[in-house]
Amino acid sequence: MNVSRRTLLASFAAAGAMAAAPAAFAADTPWSLGLENAPAEGFPEAAMRLVHGRAPAGLEGALYRNGPGWFRYGASATGHWFDGDGFIQRFAIADGRARHSARFADTPKRRIEQQRQAIIMPGFGTRGAPDAPADSADAMNAANTSVMMAGDELWALWEGGSPTRLDPNTLETHGVRPFREDLAGMPFLAHPKVEPNGRIWNLGVNGSRVVIWRLSANGVLEDAQVIDTGARSYIHDWAVTERHLIIPLQPWTIDRFVAPIVDSYTWRGDQPFRVLVLDKNDYSSRRMYELPAMFFFHTGDAWEENDGTIRFDLCVTPDAHFVTEEARNMINRHVEDGASAELVMAVLHADGRAELQRTRRLGEFPQTDRRRQGLARDLTAIVDDRGDNILGLMNWRTGAYESFAFGPHQMVQEHLFAAKPGRTGERDAWLIGVTLNARARATELHVFDVARVSDGPVATWRSRYMAPLGFHGTWAGA
Numbered sequence: 001m002n003v004s005r006r007t008l009l010a011s012f013a014a015a016g017a018m019a020a021a022p023a024a025f026a027a028d029t030p031w032s033l034g035l036e037n038a039p040a041e042g043f044p045e046a047a048m049r050l051v052h053g054r055a056p057a058g059l060e061g062a063l064y065r066n067g068p069g070w071f072r073y074g075a076s077a078t079g080h081w082f083d084g085d086g087f088i089q090r091f092a093i094a095d096g097r098a099r100h101s102a103r104f105a106d107t108p109k110r111r112i113e114q115q116r117q118a119i120i121m122p123g124f125g126t127r128g129a130p131d132a133p134a135d136s137a138d139a140m141n142a143a144n145t146s147v148m149m150a151g152d153e154l155w156a157l158w159e160g161g162s163p164t165r166l167d168p169n170t171l172e173t174h175g176v177r178p179f180r181e182d183l184a185g186m187p188f189l190a191h192p193k194v195e196p197n198g199r200i201w202n203l204g205v206n207g208s209r210v211v212i213w214r215l216s217a218n219g220v221l222e223d224a225q226v227i228d229t230g231a232r233s234y235i236h237d238w239a240v241t242e243r244h245l246i247i248p249l250q251p252w253t254i255d256r257f258v259a260p261i262v263d264s265y266t267w268r269g270d271q272p273f274r275v276l277v278l279d280k281n282d283y284s285s286r287r288m289y290e291l292p293a294m295f296f297f298h299t300g301d302a303w304e305e306n307d308g309t310i311r312f313d314l315c316v317t318p319d320a321h322f323v324t325e326e327a328r329n330m331i332n333r334h335v336e337d338g339a340s341a342e343l344v345m346a347v348l349h350a351d352g353r354a355e356l357q358r359t360r361r362l363g364e365f366p367q368t369d370r371r372r373q374g375l376a377r378d379l380t381a382i383v384d385d386r387g388d389n390i391l392g393l394m395n396w397r398t399g400a401y402e403s404f405a406f407g408p409h410q411m412v413q414e415h416l417f418a419a420k421p422g423r424t425g426e427r428d429a430w431l432i433g434v435t436l437n438a439r440a441r442a443t444e445l446h447v448f449d450v451a452r453v454s455d456g457p458v459a460t461w462r463s464r465y466m467a468p469l470g471f472h473g474t475w476a477g478a
Contacts, residue, residue, distance in 0.1 A: 034411055034436050034469030035330055038069040038087050038102065040114070042171075045101035048091075048445060048461035055096040055459050056430060056447060058421045060478035062168070063091040063432050063445070065413075066147045066156055067470030069104060071331055076118040079260055080125020081327040085110045086144030086156050086164070087468055088171050091434070091445050094478065098445055098461040105143035105156045105164050106173035124159075125262045125328055137161035137185045138176050145190035146472035150200070150219030153177075157190040159205070159236065163219075168476070179213070179221040186211060186224075190472060191237040191298075195373055201240055203247070207232040207254055210247065212283065227283050229276055234265055239302035239312040240280075240374045246302050246312055246348075249274040251293050252320045262328075267320045269293045275348060277310065289354035291346060295320045300343075300366035300380040301373060308350030313380050313396070315341035315364045340364070340386050343394060361401055363392055365414035365472070369426050379426050379450070383412045383433075391415055391431070393453045402453045409439040411469060417450065418475045427451040430458075432475060436466055443467045 069087025071078050078084055086105035091098060104110055109121045112133065121140050122128030134140050141161035148155050148163075155163035155177060162176040162185055178184035187204030194200050198217025203210050208231055214223040233249040240246065251271035254264045272290040279285035294316040302312035317339055340362035347355045363382030378397045384390040388405035389412040395401070406412050415433030423429070431448040443466050446457040 031330070031411060031469075033438055033441065033466060035071060035081065036468065037071060038104070038468050040070075040104070042087070042103035043089075043101055043463075043465065043467070045090075045092075045099055046464065048098040048100050048463050050098075050459065051444075051462045052460035053447075053458045055093065055098070056420075056449070059418070059430060059447065060094050061418065062093070062476050062478075063416065063418075063434075063473055064147045064154060064168070064476065065089045065091070065434065065470040065473035066143075066145060067468060067472075068142070068144045069102075069468040070110070073113070073117045073119060077331055078119050078123065078126045079328060079331065080123065080262065081330045082144075082323075083123035083126045083142060084144060084468070085113075086142050086158070087470070088147060088154075088156055088166060089434075089467060089470065090168075090171060091432075100443070100445070100463050101171060102467060103171040103173075105166070107141055107143050107164060108139050109142055122259060123261070125260045127259045137187065141176070144471070147474050148192055148194075148200075149474060149476050150177075150215070151217070153219065155219070157188065157192075159190055160187050161185050163188055177219070179215070179224065183221075183224060188213065189236070189238070193238070193240045193373055194370065195240070196371060196375070201245065203235065203238055205235045210235070212245065212278075225283060227278070230288075231274060233274075237296070237298045237314075239299045241302045241304040241310060242374050243280055243304060244302075244310065245278040245280060246299075246310065247276040247278070248296065248299070248314070248346075249276060250295055252295055252323075262324060265320070265324075267295075267324075269319060275346065275354065277348065287348075287352070289348050289352070291354050291356050294318065294356075295323075296341075297323075298364065298366055301368040301377065303372075303374060303376040305376070310348040311345055311396075312348075313343060313345050313366060313394075315343050315366055315382065317341050340384055343380065343382050345396065359394060359401075361392060361394060362386075363390070367414060367416055367431075369417040369419070369429060371417075371419060371424075372426070377426055381415055381417070381431055381453075383414060385412055389435070391433070391448065391453065393431075393450070404448070404454055404456050406435055409437065410444075411436040411438065413470055414472060415446070415448070416473060416475045418477060421477075434470070436469060437462070441466050 068084025070085040120129035143156040143164040154168040165174040192202035200215040300313035345357040363384040
């Protein structure tokens with residue numbers, strides 16, 4: 001059936017509501033540098049200083065990154081790392097030079113809280129004030145999780161509402177992007193999947209009901225339908241193959257609506273980790289697989305083999321402790337030395353069997369060559385943001401693992417594949433990403449050659465300031 005605003009938005013919007021507890025600030029840790037408010041006016045475009053190597057020939061384009069960048073007004077603070085206002089950064093590379101700029105997404109949430117100089121809007125882990133004007137999902141929309149290009153627009157993405165439209169050059173906000181009047185404010189995940197032909201797939205989640213979005217390469221709605229997964233699972237990421245949609249259903253389930261939203265979920269470690277597989281052309285054609293209980297945020301990508309076996313990689317932890325406890329405590333400037341996620345491969349056989357292949361390689365934010373979305377490939381890049389802050393590259397075909405350690409003073413963030421001009425191989429690419437250098441108190445931009453990751457960055461630029469830690473980004477080649 002076609003989804004409507006009334007059928008899905010009502011219960012999602014009602015889940016939020018009500019009153020941020022002041023943060024009791026603990027002693028600073030290096031990580032706390034990435035959890036400070038960015039300047040309210042952002043960062044005007046400025047040159048970055050080349051501090052290592054030189055820019056590779058042919059590297060031209062812009063890396064966009066998004067993440068929470070505003071957490072507190074005096075003693076009034078968000079209740080969770082995930083609820084800071086969206087801060088979008090642009091790293092433009094041209095003629096061997098890099099330039100950086102950044103702005104906050106100009107959302108209704110941010111405008112209201114800037115006016116009142118207090119955290120009042122409910123969010124994922126923030127209760128919100130009793131008088132918060134949270135009458136729709138987009139009123140609470142922080143636009144703080146990821147970004148994507150859709151035609152000539154840059155979209156800032158959240159989980160529970162519409163994309164927020166930005167100018168990709170100036171980062172000026174142009175308002176939300178409803179796909180149809182009756183679909184305004186519907187959930188649209190921060191992890192859309194873009195096929196090699198440009199078609200965009202995404203999900204919107206509310207309990208067991210999931211909107212399946214299908215858009216053109218320019219972001220025009222082609223289809224939106226609701227299915228029932230049979231499980232009220234937290235879904236942050238998912239995967240696609242050429243023929244199928246893969247929806248992981250972990251045993252962290254929402255059984256009630258309370259404030260804040262994170263407290264609506266219950267970890268059920270005695271339940272399996274289920275994976276729902278749907279035919280792209282017929283959502284009623286479905287298979288369900290079971291794996292041992294585990295928690296995940298992010299998948300790498302999926303592909304399908306000739307015998308019908310589906311493989312997709314993801315980063316998993318034993319339970320939901322990070323999201324329920326650690327990410328809350330980070331707002332109090334306390335970072336636990338918790339367990340890192342492990343990169344694993346889920347294997348779904350055509351006969352209904354499922355197995356998990358473990359690597360013992362620790363890390364998060366898995367990234368693959370997006371030219372191969374849904375197609376067979378070898379490589380996954382991950383970052384381990386604990387200890388020595390490592391960028392790693394897993395080769396699934398050979399089992400080889402390459403890595404580079406930035407050191408304990410560098411807080412490494414997601415690195416993305418960027419194709420070398422005129423080249424098609426997976427290793428014919430660069431990995432581009434950022435770190436927060438706590439020693440220099442500056443944000444740095446790094447470029448690695450995918451063929452020689454362990455040699456370290458071929459180029460590093462440093463800004464004159466440090467920006468908050470981000471979540472996800474996109475690379476737009478020139």
